[in-house]
Amino acid sequence: xxxxxxxxxxxxxxxxxxxxxxxxxxxxxxxxxxxxxxxxxxxxxxxxxxxxxxxxxxxxxxxxxxxxxxxxxxxxxxxxxxxxxxxxxxxxxxxxxxxxxxxxxxxxxxxxxxxxxxxxxxxxxxxxxxxxxxxxxxxxxxxxxxxxxxxxxxxxxxxxxxxxxxxxxxxxxxxxxxxxxxxxxxxxxxxxxxxxxxxxxxxxxxxxxxxxxxxxxxxxxxxxxxxxxxxxxxxxxxxxxxxxxxxxxxxxxxxxxxxxxxxxxxxxxxxxxxxxxxxxxxxxxxxxxxxxxxxxxxxxxxxxxxxxxxxxxxxxxxxxxxxxxxxxx
Numbered sequence: 001x002x003x004x005x006x007x008x009x010x011x012x013x014x015x016x017x018x019x020x021x022x023x024x025x026x027x028x029x030x031x032x033x034x035x036x037x038x039x040x041x042x043x044x045x046x047x048x049x050x051x052x053x054x055x056x057x058x059x060x061x062x063x064x065x066x067x068x069x070x071x072x073x074x075x076x077x078x079x080x081x082x083x084x085x086x087x088x089x090x091x092x093x094x095x096x097x098x099x100x101x102x103x104x105x106x107x108x109x110x111x112x113x114x115x116x117x118x119x120x121x122x123x124x125x126x127x128x129x130x131x132x133x134x135x136x137x138x139x140x141x142x143x144x145x146x147x148x149x150x151x152x153x154x155x156x157x158x159x160x161x162x163x164x165x166x167x168x169x170x171x172x173x174x175x176x177x178x179x180x181x182x183x184x185x186x187x188x189x190x191x192x193x194x195x196x197x198x199x200x201x202x203x204x205x206x207x208x209x210x211x212x213x214x215x216x217x218x219x220x221x222x223x224x225x226x227x228x229x230x231x232x233x234x235x236x237x238x239x240x241x242x243x244x245x246x247x248x249x250x251x252x253x254x255x256x257x258x259x260x261x262x263x264x265x266x267x268x269x270x271x272x273x274x275x276x277x278x279x280x281x282x283x284x285x286x287x288x289x290x291x292x293x294x295x296x297x298x299x300x301x302x303x304x305x306x307x308x309x310x311x312x313x314x315x316x317x318x319x320x321x322x323x324x325x326x327x328x329x
Contacts, residue, residue: 029315030144034123039115043143046124049107050131058250061132062195063099068129069188069308070095071122073178074157076312078150078319079104079121084326085153092158097198101326103128108325121325122147126309133301136194138252141302143309148319151328164201164267168276171269178311180304183295186273186282187304190297192266193256194249196241199232202266207234219271221263228266242266254297257286 035042053060071081074089081089082101089095104124111119123145134140162171175185205217206229216225224246231242243249244266245256256270260283265271273279285295320329 030146030310030313032142032144034145035115035119039111039118041114042111042119042123042145043127045110045114046107046127047131049110050103050128051135053103053106054132054135058136059196060100060103061136062191064103064125064129064132065191066195067098067100068125069191070098070158070161071125072308072311073161073174075150075152075154076314077122077126077147077309078312078314079125079147079322079325080150080153082121082125082325083153083328087155088153089155089158090153092155094161094163095158100128100132104325108322112323117321117323120147120149120319120321122149122313124325130305133194133252136250136252139298139302141306144306146313146315148314148316149322149325149328150314150319162269164197164269166269168272168279172278178308180307180311182278183282183300184304184307186279186286187297187300188308189270189273190254190256190286190301192244192270193254194252195244196249197244197266198238199236199240199242200238202228202242202268203232203234203238205268206232217268217271219263219265219275224262224264244270252298254286257283257297261287 050060050064067081068077070089071077071079074080081095081098082104083089090098090101104121107124107128108119108121111124123143126147127143127145130141130143160174162174171185172182175181180188205220206225207215209215209217214225220228227246228242232240245259246264246266247255247259259265260270260274263271263274265274273283281292282295285292286297286300288294323329
């Protein structure tokens, strides 16, 4: 049984390598193995740093995934999310509770000791996110590198990030502007298979959503509602955190899509994936619904992450290689 599992994993990894081969030689100057000569231990150092932090605090995995997403959707994947200061991206409302910057800072310090001025914070964040997903039992993928760090970070530009109450049509428009299609949208939102949300972002769905019946969002499974209300009482602590994937909040798998199908999506924007026909089809394909061409979530997630990692990248002489990820040089 173990041999069979290892064989299947090997086949998937080979498939991923072939699938991303084109991306490694295209994609705005990025390529797999960019640091193979200038800093051969770069990826190993990042991986080791993520493992160390994850072992003491597994919540850094979804934290890094969310941070990478928020970085790429504002100014492109240039680590502008990490810059400290008044009115920078990290001070914007959607970014105030981001976690994981200490992992990037730690990896950067180790890389500066090994290869000064070589590895960008943007690449560290991208690599660390991949490694964090793997630690939650996701499948690895090859990460094209060669990004340089941005010098601009404005809180005002972070206000256009997709929100937890946003319609599918609005989400699709925001993804399309970044070169991501509807499948990418559903796939990347599937990253909510790990991580949590504070009650303040969905409690309104449990009590005051409607003025009739029990006041709850009718898209919530009635059998699931008492459980959510127990976790988030109407006058309870708004900061209490609840797993976004109630079946397996710490494991990277496709159960998030089963929850959405069954009316157990936590965020309103997540549950809308099932009510909108254009996104429902992809949810069904991840669930292997008969009559539809199936999709393997882990494989497609890697693909979509590579696409997202190409958004607005700075390469060549653009940007800089920051000495500290929290400050421009």
